[in-house]
Amino acid sequence: YIYIFLNCLDASRSWLCYWILHSLELLEEPVPTSIASDVCKFLARCQSPTGGFAGGPGQAAHLAPTYAAVNALCIIGTQEAYNVIDREKLLSFLFSVKQPDGSFVMHGGGEVDVRSAYCAASVASLTNIMTPTLFQDTPTWIVSCQNWEGGLGGVPGLEAHGGYTFCGTAAMVILGKEHMLDLKTLLRWVASRQMRFEGGFQGRCNKLVDGCYSFWQAGLLPLLHRALFKEGDSTLSLQKWMFEQQALQEYILLCCQNTAGGLLDKPGKSRDFYHTCYCLSGLSVAQHFGNMDLHHELIVGQEENRLAPSHPVYNICPEKVAQAIQHFHQLSVPTPNT
Ligand code: FPP
Numbered sequence: 001y002i003y004i005f006l007n008c009l010d011a012s013r014s015w016l017c018y019w020i021l022h023s024l025e026l027l028e029e030p031v032p033t034s035i036a037s038d039v040c041k042f043l044a045r046c047q048s049p050t051g052g053f054a055g056g057p058g059q060a061a062h063l064a065p066t067y068a069a070v071n072a073l074c075i076i077g078t079q080e081a082y083n084v085i086d087r088e089k090l091l092s093f094l095f096s097v098k099q100p101d102g103s104f105v106m107h108g109g110g111e112v113d114v115r116s117a118y119c120a121a122s123v124a125s126l127t128n129i130m131t132p133t134l135f136q137d138t139p140t141w142i143v144s145c146q147n148w149e150g151g152l153g154g155v156p157g158l159e160a161h162g163g164y165t166f167c168g169t170a171a172m173v174i175l176g177k178e179h180m181l182d183l184k185t186l187l188r189w190v191a192s193r194q195m196r197f198e199g200g201f202q203g204r205c206n207k208l209v210d211g212c213y214s215f216w217q218a219g220l221l222p223l224l225h226r227a228l229f230k231e232g233d234s235t236l237s238l239q240k241w242m243f244e245q246q247a248l249q250e251y252i253l254l255c256c257q258n259t260a261g262g263l264l265d266k267p268g269k270s271r272d273f274y275h276t277c278y279c280l281s282g283l284s285v286a287q288h289f290g291n292m293d294l295h296h297e298l299i300v301g302q303e304e305n306r307l308a309p310s311h312p313v314y315n316i317c318p319e320k321v322a323q324a325i326q327h328f329h330q331l332s333v334p335t336p337n338t
């Protein structure tokens with residue numbers, strides 16, 4: 001078992017750092033300084049000599065672990081953590097995976113899907129390496145992933161799925177182009193993915209509930225609320241998101257917990273760090289309406305169930321986003337050598 005575990009997560013070690021650190025920040029559990037420093041040193045070993053991060057030391061750079069590593073380092077938020085990131089090389093890695101149609105491949109010679117646009121936009125905006133050409137044509141490409149269902153598929157023409165819909169929508173928000181999406185059909189699609197019996201979300205039409213979609217699907221509602229607010233929609237609530245926040249909290253608290261600790265997909269499944277991170281992230285979305293200025297809490301059960309709020313675009317705590325942006329905006333944007 002240990003062999004299988006180590007074997008199958010060997011390329012997800014940067015992700016493990018993020019999933020665990022984000023779970024701990026939601027639980028408001030401090031990380032000892034020496035452990036935080038060890039994580040920085042480990043992630044430094046995951047950074048590729050040509051830029052970007054891999055899932056483990058000595059592996060090839062890939063956009064998904066690059067997103068996870070940058071988020072993990074921003075959660076740690078120390079000078080040591082920020083200094084790990086080679087921004088100049090990160091920018092040249094991002095240009096190396098950019099495609100002429102505006103999309104990105106996940107890694108050199110790899111596949112295209114909308115996760116990559118989000119990972120690239122997330123790390124570029126957090127570390128202040130956005131250039132005028134890096135995301136040229138990306139919004140148009142992302143819009144082409146939205147289909148007749150209202151949600152987004154991984155690439156144009158594929159079935160709408162919560163994971164890709166979150167990635168595409170969050171990338172559009174980062175790029176300031178969310179109005180290019182059909183927000184009303186998107187809203188209708190995601191609201192219909194909350195299961196009327198279970199209270200949790202499914203990833204796509206006619207499939208089963210899964211705790212991780214508590215974030216990928218429910219996390220879309222803060223993005224949509226803000227996007228529709230920007231469009232001047234005066235019918236929006238100032239108290240709740242457009243999904244059943246209480247039902248989602250009940251699904252996560254009552255059906256997705258392992259009694260020995262950790263969270264899971266659905267009853268009968270085993271716990272893992274991915275589901276722990278995204279069940280907790282979804283629980284936080286369902287508990288906290290609003291942003292830093294306007295805030296309304298709905299906590300199901302005891303007060304000790306309360307988690308910290310999370311940033312709806314980056315999925316790390318909002319103060320950590322603000323601190324990272326403030327830090328990296330003191331530095332100049334590197335010049336791309338493409
Ligand atoms: C279907 O799995 C799931 C996918 C094809 C990909 C989902 C994508 C994400 C969760 C987004 C990842 C985000 C980043 C930032 C890398 P399935 O068929 O096992 O599940 P289902 O039955 O619930 O659809």
Ligand code: ZN
Nearest residue numbers: 210211212265
């Ligand atoms: Zn899942």
